[in-house]
Structures are given as C-alpha cells and as structure tokens.
Amino acid sequence: MPPPKRPPEKPKNVAATLKRVFSYLSESKFLLIVFFCCVVFSAGSQVLGGYLLRPIVDEGIKPLIGHVDDPVRMSKFIWMLVRMGLVYGMGALSAWLYSRIMLSVSTKALLRIRTQLFRSMESLPIRFFDNRTHGELMSLYTNDVDTMREMLSNSLANIVSGLITLVGFFVVMLVLSWQLTLVVLVSLFVMTYVTKTIGGNSAKFFIRQQGALGKVNGYIEEMIEGQKVVKVFCHEDQARADFEVLNGELCHAATRAHTFANILMPIMNNLNHINYALVATVGAGLAIYFPSVLSTGTLIAFLTCSNQFSRPFSQMSQQINSILTALAGAERIFRVIDEKPEEDNGYVTLVYAEEDENGNLRETDHRTGIWAWRHPHKAEGTVTYTKVQGKVELDGVTFGYVPEKTVLKNVSLYAKPGQKIAFVGSTGAGKTTITNLINRFYDVPDGKIRYDGININKIKKADLRRSLSMVLQDPHLFSGTVLDNIRYGKLDATDEECIAAAKLANADAFIRHLPQGYHTYISGDGSNLSQGQVQLLNIARAAVADPPVLILDEATSSIDTRTEALIEKGMDRLMEGRTVFVIAHRLSTVRNSNAIMVLENGEIIERGDHDDLIAQRGKYYQLYTGAFELS
C-alpha cells in the first residue's frame, strides 16, 4: 500500500468546516446545551473559587486572629469554607459531566462521520478509485478521523473552558484593581507575542516534519515491499545510504519542531513569574503609598488571580495547532463525502418472473429461474416485461478514460444469448475496458450498448450488475469463512448451493483439505491460500450467483494448465446457456468460442471463430502459430 504522500495542509475554510463538524454533534442539541453549561460552570467555579479566597482571608481568617475560641467567628469561617467546597465540588462534578457528555456525543459523531465516509466511498464510481492510492484513502480513516477525535474529545472543551477562565479572571482582576490590570495587560501582550512567534515556528517545523516523515515512511514502505528485489540486486548499501539522507532530514525537522513546542511551556511559566514580580512590586508601591487605592488584601487576591491567569492562556495556544490539523483532516473527509456518487438514472429493473402458458411474463416475488427486465414507460404509464436472455450489443463504441486518449475506437459487436465471445490481444489493447463498459464501471454515451435490446444507461446499475457475474484478473477474497466468500455471489444461497458451486469450480477438493473445511476462516485477502486457489474460489463465487451473462477476465491465468484442464468441465458447465465474455492470454482457453475478437490499439482488427481466423492468416494466426513456431 503506497503511503499518503500528500503535503501537509492547512484548513482552507476554518469557519465553514467547523460549522460542519458541529453539525455532526448537533443531533443531540439538549446534551450539547448541557455540555456548554457544564463547561461554563466548571471554568466558572475555578474563577469563583479563586475569587472566594479573598473573603475567606479577609473576613474568615483575619477576624480569627486571637479569637480562635469565638464560636460565631469560627462558624462563619467554616461556613465560608463549605461554600468554597461546594463551588469546587460542583466544578469537579460538572467537569466530569461535560467530559462524559462529550465522550458520548463525540463517539457517536465519529461513528456517523465514519459511516458516512464509508457509505459515500461505496457509492463512488470506479474512476474515483483508479485515480487515488489506497494509502491516500486509508489515511482518511486512520489519521484524519483520529485527529478529529482528538479535537472533539479534548480541544474543544479545553478552548471553551480556557476562554471562560481567561475572561473570568480578567473580569475579577479588573474588579479588584484596574490599575494593576494594566500591568497585567503589558505582560499579556508580551506573552501573546511570544506564543505567536514560538507557536508559529513550531507549526512551521511541524509541517516540515510531517512532510519529512511522509517521505521516510514512504521510503520504508516501498523498500520493504520490494525487499526481495533489493536483495536480488544487492542494492542494500544503496538503500541504506538513501535512507540515511531522508532520515537525517526528518531528524532535523523533528528536532526543530519539538524544540519549539517544548520551550513554549517553560517560557510561558516563567513569564508568568516575572509578571507576578512586576505586579507585586507595583502593587506594593500602590498599597504602601496610596492605601486608599489598593488594600493589601486586594493585592493578595489580585496576585492569586494573576498567577492563574497564564495557565489557560498557554493551554489554549497549544490547542490551536491541533484544532487546525483536525480541521484540515475534516476538510479532506468532507471532500470525499461530497464527491459525486456514481450517477444512475436507470429505471429499468431486474425482477423474478414466471411465464404463463401463453408465454406472457408475470412478475413474482420468488426465485423462478426466469428473470425479466421491468420497463416502466412514463409517458403511457404502462410497464412492459422483457425476458432476460443475455443478448449484448455494442454499437460503434468509442471510449477513453481521459478525453485526450481514446482506448476503444468504434467497437461494434453482437453477442447472441448463450454465445461465447472471446477477446484476444496484447496488454493495453482494450480488452478489459470493454467489460468495464458492459457493467457500467465506466459510462459511454447513450444508446451505444444494449442489453436484451435495452439501452444499458436506462437499466439501474445495481440490477444490471446483478445480471452479470464477473471473475476478475486480480482475484480477491474477504475476511470470513470459505463459505461466506462463496456466498458473496448470492447472499441467500444455501450451504448446499455453495458447495455445489465449489464442486463446479473444482475447488471442493482443496477446501476439504483446509483445517476447518468450508468453515476455514480466510484473512488478509486469502494470504493462507495459493493464488490459484483464490481464483478457484472467485469462480465458485461467480457460479453461485447464477447470472445470465458471465465475464471472465483472465480468470484462469493464475491457475496452472493441469488444474485448468481439471476445471474446464466445470467451467464449461458454468458457461452453458449463458452469454460469456472471455479475456485470455492462453489461446487454448478461447479457441472454442463462437466468436473471437482480436483487438489492437482499441480496435477490433479481426473477428470470427477460430477456424475463420486461422484461415484469414492475420494477426490471430500469427499469435496462434507464433506461440508454437516463431522460435
């Protein structure tokens, strides 16, 4: 899997993205309101607790001096402490409550984001996947959702509570003494400046570090995946040397980034101390020379507040970066969610049908072995049924994956129901492209491809694909048992049907040799099976689907010829009565086809059955004989 080689990004539209992220939370509006109340309360209790310290000192402790035994003064002191205890206790409780609410809400939101992302991914056209690496898409689910989780569960609450604490302390300080608050403002200005400079540098180097890390990880992936080739070519020393360079760059950037991040805290802390000294000196001056302006009690309370003032400040400055990263990730996720899904204007659907004695088709709700196309006609308000037979026509199809490069040029062909049509030609001639068009992985202009006489653009994609079964060049399996994998072709197939399909594909013998037979668990795309065995299971999967049309794209290329000969009977049975499109390198696989199309550079240059083509003495003849004589 290639690594995400994407340069680190900054979010483009912070406000809009943030709003959209919130929309995922807003389902439980009531809880959100409680959440904000709790955050406000928890932060407020911190400020209030600090504020309560002054009356406790001035009105609780001081009157006590020399009068410890006075029960009135004592009970007043205790009452004040209880009040403070209540405030702090409620604060802790609401801190827990808001974390708990956020945990519930954010995990649910993440679930919805993940599912929506996956849903939208499943609905996207093949073209989307062809243009992106797996690593790129995978990292949406891992890195990007993760940073969003971090943001939702920590950063948001921290920022809100930091902001409230900051404002709260500021107001308290202002109430206590506006003169001293001016002094604090000066310090605040310095702190903001320092945060901005250091934080900015840190962010810059973090972005550089992410880039370097991406390169290093990419190199590791590529080299380890190609490790065997590296060995065969004795390229180890070169690989080591190249790696050293990349690794050195990473180390440099990472050191810088972390240095800036690390020094921010001590600097802020100590600036705070300096601020304290400054306030104390100025305050003492005021208290001594202008006692009417500032009492010592107020000064002490002020000092306590200003001491706590910088904490939320540095906390918030650290959160900003992670929020920006998370928003950049959220934007990437939303881009995929907003991606236009596979277009489907089809309205012709596939239905089970039964035939009455007059040969008229009637729709039923159970499997009858007969399929029909249900074709509603809007204008007349009627519905007609066409029996699914597997007649496929291509009429002058021209197609390119990108507009500049045509892959197929004016291809026309006609497959009668039950016919076997083969495509032959060198790699890149356009064989697979034709099958991609028949099942509408890619779309061609209207009317160019017809299925049982119906323009395939009118057929609902899902129904069209259900009527076709494919065995692809790269066979794949899903995590699950062997039986689950075969049943993938028809979800309601019984065990017996699956086993019959496996027998047909000649897979039964090896499956029975597996540790748990049909119930053997397959993991990691069938890494415990050989490539040939994986392919046999893919054939069984297509067999159980029992479709009118079958597409075999190099289905037997990874099976050795002896095994192929063994499954040939099964394959013949599988192909019986169906329209089959076969792509193969081995000419022996295609020779008994009704028609063979020889493709070159996207054009059909020869067509006919085997004997016709041999008689033509053209390209096919060359290919065919070349394999045996051109040596």
Next chain:
Amino acid sequence: MIKKLASYVKEYKIYAILTPLVMIGEVVMEVLIPLVTADIISSLENKTATLGYIAQKGALMVLMAVISLIFGALGGTFGSRASMGFAKNLRSALFAKVQDFSFGNVDHFSTSSLITRLTTDVNHVQMSFMMLIRSAFRSPIMLVCAVIMAVRVNSRLATVFLIAIPILALSFILISTNAHPRFKAMLKKYDGLNATVQENLIAIRIVKAFVREKHEIEKFELSADEVRIAQKRAEKLIILNMPIMQLVMHGSIIAVLYFGGKLIGVGEFDLGQMTGFLTYIGQTLTSLMMLSMLFMMMIISVAAAKRICEVLDEVPDIADGEGNSAARLKDGSVEFQNVSFSYHKDPENLNLSGIDLSVKSGETIGIIGGTGSGKTSLVQLIPRLYDALEGKVLVGGRDVKEYSLKTLRNGVAMVLQKNVLFSGTIRENLLWGNENATQEEIEEACRNADAHNFISSFPDGYETMLGQGGVNVSGGQKQRLCIARALLKKPKIIILDDSTSAVDTATDAKIRSAFRTKLEGTTTFIIAQRISSVQDADRIVVMDDGRICDVGTHEQLLETSEIYREVYTSQQKGEND
C-alpha cells in the same frame, strides 16, 4: 529490552543525560519561587513591607524566573535533540537490519508488520522517550521537593499530603491499570475496522460487480459501532482523571485553609506561608498526575518497544560466505547435489527433496510443474535467497556458501515472480542492474527484453516517471522492464521465474529468441506455465510435489513423461482437430 533500546541513543547520550539534569535546575527554581512570593505576601500582610523590600524580592524572583526559563528551555532543546536523535538511530538500525534479512527473515515478519514496526512503533517509542527523559526525573523531584518545602513551611499542615497523595495515587493506578486492557481491546476493534476499509479498497470492483455495497456498509457499520462502544468504555475511565484530581486538590486546599486558618488564629502561621503552602499542594498533585500519564504512556509503548526489539534481535539466517570471499564465479554451471529444502526448516515438511541436477554453463533449462510443485523454491537456492536444508548447491563449481553474497548475486540475475519496480524514472529503475551502464547498454538490454519499443513510444522515453510499484505501466510492460533490469547485470546465470506470464505469446517468443542469439554463453533457467515458453530449451525439468520427476528435451519428455504429456495436451487441445 530497555537496555537494548537505550544503546541506540549513541551520540545523543550527552543530551539524554543533560535533559533530566537541567530539568532538576528548573524544578529547584520552581520550588523556590513560592518561597519568595510567600515572603512578599507575608510582608504585605504584616504591614512590614517597604517598596525597596518588595522590589528587591521582585528582582530576586525575576532572576529566578530567568534561571528557570533558561534551564527549562535548555531542557526542551536537549530533550527534543536526544529523543529525535534516538528515533533516528533506531530507525536507521532497524532499516539496516532489515537490509541484512534473508528472504526467510522477511517471510517470518511479513512485509506489513515490518513496515508498522519501522514507522508507527518507532514514533511511539520516540514520544515516550521524550516524555521519559523530560518528566521521569522532573515529576518525582518536583514531588519530593514540593513536599519537603511544604513540611519546612509547616510540618503539621503537611499531614494533609499523607491523605491526599495516597488517595490520588491509588485512583490513578486503578484507572490506568483498568483502562489499559480496555484500550487494547479498542485498538483491536480499530484494526478490524481498518481491515474492512482496506478490503473494500482492494476489492472495490468485486463489491460493485456483485452489487454488495449495502452488505459492505452493514458490515462496516457493525464494526464502526463496535469501535464506538470500545472507545467509550476505555475513555470513560480516563475522563475520571481530571475531576478526581480537581476534587483532591481542592479538598486539600480547603483542608489547608481550615487548619491553616486555625493556626493563623493562634499566631503559629501567617498568610504568606499559607499562599506558599497552597502552591506546593498544586505542584505536588500535578506532578503526581504527570507521573500517572507517564505510566500510562509507558504501558502503551512497551508493546511497541517489544516489537522493535524483535526485529533488532532477529538473526539474519543467511550470512556472507565464510570461504574465499574474493572468489569470482568461474562460469555459469549449476549443480544440485541431493538437495532438500523447507521454508520452515522442518525436515518433516519438505518443499524440495532429493534434488540432483547438473547444468552446464550456457545451457537453457526449462522448468514446468503445477502450482506448489517447488519450481520457485528450486531456483531460489541458486542465488542463495534461501539455504538448502541438506545437500549442496554448487555454482561455477563452488558451493554457494563459499561466495560473498554480493559476488554470487551479481553473477546470478533473477527475475522474481512477484516483481517490483520502484518510484523513479525508467532509467533509474534499470540502473539497479548496473549503475554504470551506458545508454547503449541500457538500450541493448531493453531490446533483448523487447521493452525498447514501448519505452520509446512514451513521450519521455527512458525518463518516464514510474509511480510506486510501476503503477503506470501494464503488467506485461512491467515484466519486460524487470527482465531488462536483470539483463543489465550481464550475469553468468539468469533465472526467469514465470516472468513472462503477462506477456503475449508472440512477445514471449521474441524475448526467448533474443535470449538464444544474444545471450549465448549465459545459463538460463525459465520457469513457465506455457509449454511453448520452454519447449525449445536444451533440457526441460518436470517437477511435481517437490521432486524432479523427469528431465529431457521436449521430444524426449513427450515420449517418457506422463505429466508433461498431460500438460502439453491440455494446452494443445483442439489444436490438431
């Protein structure tokens, strides 16, 4: 394990030692500063303060803050240098180690697991290391210093710590030990979720072809919900940390206010001392919390560290030849003497057994057999990608174990079944075969591999950029580039392991004819599925179930070998009707 990892700090050792040392400096200042603030408050309270006194104390405080700042900044700088340097060394060591791995070692770990170990695991260890050197000393020292200072200020009040510290420590320990297995469970669910996504990315065509989008979405929703539940279960515990911390801290503050207030009442304590004392409570309890976070992080990264050590401890099972390492390959002859081989080094489960085969220099040998018959295993022994379990493999008349690996593999070119191109230009990829190759040599090799024509048809020719894994060329083109790359080595022996399976028959024939005419003196092994690819070889080896069953020319084998005949007819069927 820790010792092993620590040895990779190497040249950054000085920083790794300095970091905790300067952190101590910072801690000392941080603990002393509240004393000064206490003095300021006391003097204000007692009305003994003069502006000069306050200014003097203020100046002292600024001085201490500057010292603390310098120490703190140094700690941050040294800490990041030490930990990033450590991570660099660790990554280099791992990468270098993997380069020494034999095929067997790589199989043992699997590619994806090796990648995780070199990327994610190293990152984990790096972050823990930084936290360790920055906090492992700082927090306990802070804890101890703050407690000592508190005791010095007032030993009777300090009994509050006797209650607060154990309560907090106990709850932190309970939370983290309970949370750990829950986090592990969550990560497992998370892996399952990612596996589903990955599966869908790889097999999207199958999902779409079988119209199973809904089915897959249901599967995904199920595992996504499992992730949600597991995450909630794990984090439910972690979010208790903060409120408990607040409760204990504020409880202690109120206790100090109460008892301290009473003491002040009787004149045994003053307000300045009280503010100092309150600061020490804060410092003590925050450092305790830091320690619990550190503990949590350590638990998580132990698993990562273990996985890294496994790679570092793996012994490469193929070592360089011990004999005369200067020895060159005399010629391209190959001889197998009663060789048996097993991927698992298990004599009970042999992949090859009783192989005897002698190949003269310059001969062309075709190898045919079903999947799993041992064709690939056999040829992999020639460049010593694996070692034989028993018997000897001789190349150029010498045991392969006597050559240095470099000499041997430079003399034996192998085109692997699962071949890989790297990101870079076509030329860069080809130069892997011989970095000093001239344009003429490159073109010649490409002509022989029938690759020159299609390369020239690209707008950028040999400078065309290939994506990772050669994604922008077709399967057949990729195979031909791989053959050309191998040819550039000018090897004495060349092995093609099913290397033309994606190439059409005509091109395949062209390549073989080029081999015959241009590479006359080179011993050639061709593994193929198609009889046509091997039928004109000097000799054809027919393999079945890890053994050689027949050897001979095409005509001889048609006479004598049943298997060969079977394969032949299966490919020829209908040919003669």
